[in-house]
Amino acid sequence: xxxxxxxxxxxxxxxxxxxxxxxxxxxxxxxxxxxxxxxxxxxxxxxxxxxxxxxxxxxxxxxxxxxxxxxxxxxxxxxxxxxxxxxxxxxxxxxxxxxxxxxxxxxxxxxxxxxxxxxxxxxxxxxxxxxxxxxxxxxxxxxxxxxxxxxxxxxxxxxxxxxxxxxxxxxxxxxx
Numbered sequence: 591x592x593x594x595x596x597x598x599x600x601x602x603x604x605x606x607x608x609x610x611x612x613x614x615x616x617x618x619x620x621x622x623x624x625x626x627x628x629x630x631x632x633x634x635x636x637x638x639x640x641x642x643x644x645x646x647x648x649x650x651x652x653x654x655x656x657x658x659x660x661x662x663x664x665x666x667x668x669x670x671x672x673x674x675x676x677x678x679x680x681x682x683x684x685x686x687x688x689x690x691x692x693x694x695x696x697x698x699x700x701x702x703x704x705x706x707x708x709x710x711x712x713x714x715x716x717x718x719x720x721x722x723x724x725x726x727x728x729x730x731x732x733x734x735x736x737x738x739x740x741x742x743x744x745x746x747x748x749x750x751x752x753x754x755x756x757x758x759x760x761x762x763x764x765x766x
Contacts (some may be wrong), residue, residue: 594650595631603631613694616690617717618630625706700718
């Protein structure tokens with residue numbers, strides 16, 4: 591790819607990052623608006639095509655201003671040595687973003703199709719419904735014990751969530 595093709599590729603496919611989640615720990619956060627039906631590229635090419643090699647980008651530091659500001663910021667956070675002529679790989683190829691997506695009953699992303707189910711605003715967390723996975727209860731048994739209002743408690747403080755979970759565990763233990 592020539593330099594302009596690399597810039598176009600990065601600008602069109604860098605839409606999310608790993609960031610602090612309001613749901614649990616870390617999650618996948620939109621760095622710009624993602625329209626309904628649009629891909630966020632959570633699945634790296636190596637996962638879809640095992641023989642796919644990483645693409646090394648050769649955009650010099652002086653040309654990074656041609657990237658969208660949020661893309662430039664992500665790249666410089668991960669590869670500050672670009673300042674000294676270093677090459678870099680796509681920011682989404684460093685981590686399998688799909689493995690960081692959190693659960694919500696009010697989910698906004700279809701990981702099977704890798705598309706947004708509704709418009710997602712910059713700064714919003716991408717989520718999926720773990721319950722849609724076949725045999726999900728074997729991997730996520732806590733979902734069976736939690737009510738919908740706990741699993742989607744986006745605006746509930748962590749302390750309140752912990753108290754709710756402890757109360758549920760106490761009730762469960764008393765029934766045994």
